[in-house]
Amino acid sequence: MSLAQQEHEITTLLQKLPLLKQEIQKIIVGQDEVLEEIIIAMLAGGHCLLEGVPGLAKTLMVRTLSQAMDLSFKRIQFTPDLMPTDIVGTEILEEDHITGKRFFKFNKGPLFANIVLADEINRTPPKTQSALLEAMQEFEVTYGGQTYPLDRPFFILATQNPIEQSGTYPLPEAQLDRFLLYIRIGYPSQAEETAILASTTSSKKTTINPIIGGDAIRQLQVLVREVSISEELINYVSNLIRATRPDTTTVVYVKEWVRWGAGPRAGQALILTAKARALFKGRYAVTVEDIQTMARPVLRHRLLMNFKAEAENITTDDVTKVLLKEVARAI
Template identity: 55%
Template sequence: AMDLSFSRIQCTPDLMPSDITGTMIVEEHAGEKRFRFERGPVFANIVLADEINRASPKTQSAFLEAMQEKQITAGNETYKLDAPFFVLATQNPIEMEGTFPLPEAQLDRFMMKILMDYPTVVEERAIVSRYTAASEPSVNRVIGADTLLKLQHLTREVPISEELTSHAINIVTATRKWKNLEYGSSPRASIALILTAKARALIHGRNFVSKEDIHAMAPPILRHRIILTFEAERTGVTQDQIVAEIINGVK
């Protein structure tokens, strides 16, 4: 566990932007009325937006400033968010009723899209055993905010060659002109691909980035940033298939 503040936002169609960012309330003090900003659940180190695509597009956009600028603006005041700050989100399958597709600008703010499948039989047995036992599992703190910030800084210091930097950028820019793609990825994808490749190298105990790191991180970085053409969707082509083609086609 991490020694960080955490908040969970259950997204619903009637959720308002102020339910996320906070709202101005009127207080009376010594016979004088004045406004005070009541901070919303986005003011935490880790924010979980559960079923984010059940919220309306207007409410979804309430996350934009927080995710990009690490701040919230209410009225004429700007409030900085505590570091570290990041947003996790889950979403229902798009074919389910009562869902709103996330706008491209919102999707681009998320560094990665992780696909979750059903657990294996062994994994599900472990889950059942853990949650049906007489004693609850214990959770111990393993990292604090200061250590996490130092690790984030250390990640940026991992060296990467000019050749691999160009290779990562070429993969991203190829999405903008690749067949079967209506739209490609923005420069945020290049930044995210290189940063996550550095993080993967660090996790694997290396002080340098390899081509394997870039190729391994390309699918989660790009799959939500590319839009398929109608013909590609009709024939069952997936984003991951396109990313694999690009990796194999870019030298």
Template identity: 45%
Template structure:
């Protein structure tokens, strides 16, 4: 497909995403980066992890996104006493027929809000692994395919908060993006108060269908990426595993680096970012914009880094400053 054809398709399908964002912005004030990344996850079939203190509209943003799209939605409140069967479903006995039947759980929906996912122990968190990775569920020896689109949008409070459990590393890696949600500005907080008082937050309607989202996804996949941009992505990811090979002195600060999923997701996220900004081609700025959210939960800092107060975001900032941009 020629670049002119891709551009025309991007311009056409970009309207769909703008409609969804317009509906979400009726409720969510500010948080432009958060809304963009929700769109990136939607366009890439990626699972998102939102971290922030209570009361920062994490749950509201996800619920509003689901309301703006004509798809199935289910909110699951994670608590310490939750069981895997409460999420996946279970086998029950029907006395009238004398047979066991499968009762499907809330995971059998398009958009899943896993609210406060780190309030539940690892056994329950791990119940999501097959659904997130394979997009299928195994119950009583039978495989059930999950409907498309399927997204897990999880929220969590910071680990240092009392009563939370760290997510298993295997599950964290399955999240495409980890988004840090911060406090609104003074003006934004005033606008939030006014909107809630006026009841504006209840006026969200289904702006687009799932078929429209599918068409937009095809346009995203067609967005052009030069080989030198692909090489830049690979350099960024590999530098988290072997900093010395790229002239960085952070070897002792990283316990282990990002997995190959990081390269895959960063390329997809860069395409989606270009699409959202109305471009049919990826530029280095698209990669730089998405790199922190793709990499921050995939870099495990060393004890030495923790002692010096260095986190993964600071290491990523150094990577982006030092790795040569094409």
């Protein structure tokens, strides 16, 4: 393939990204920032944790995304009695009708899909939550000593409810860290809510057309890593991450409120998502704005606040806001 053909192919791929967002917004009203962050996580090859009160169309958003991306979709409703085999799969006994011999065959669970919605993930015990760890990190599952690769692209979107905490099991830090982004979904504006009420209570049905396929998504994920980032910006990311750690930071605010800071994976996530955002915006180089925009969803679940912060209702977003002001900007 000639250089001109490669450039044309890349341009064609990038043109599909705004079209993808527009197609999803035929169903989902508003939520521009949330949709962008989900698409950015997909481009970076990571997973998302969505948090929002009931009725904000989290499930509908994920389902619409899978339709617009022409990918297989499975939904897992997490409950207290859900077992790891319910999501990974299990072996079933079958019989060969010709020979009469019996054998075990692995019956794949709902985890074997391109997009998996883990609905209300914090309502299932840690044993089942941990069954997702290998899948999220290694893109494969192991059962009975046999390893089974997952379909690619593979994208987990987990949801959790910020209220009704009784009967829930908070996600362990190890699993939280596997999520590339922690996205909070807020209430719509008055104009958006009016539009939602009008569109969802009529007989009109909207058809979602597939905009992009799995092969194109994999190409974009490769392209994301080719996006340029300067040495100064890499140092800026490193300084930001190191400033979250109370034992090494010079930021007084962090020393006062943070118990544990972010690890190196946070820096990797910040650079990758900044690259993905640059590509989503049609650029081939990362800017300071890309890094600062992605800092909140990247660090939101990777800082552990102390008891004093919890008592004073100081959040990780508050810490990130201060860090972005205190840490010297890269030029």
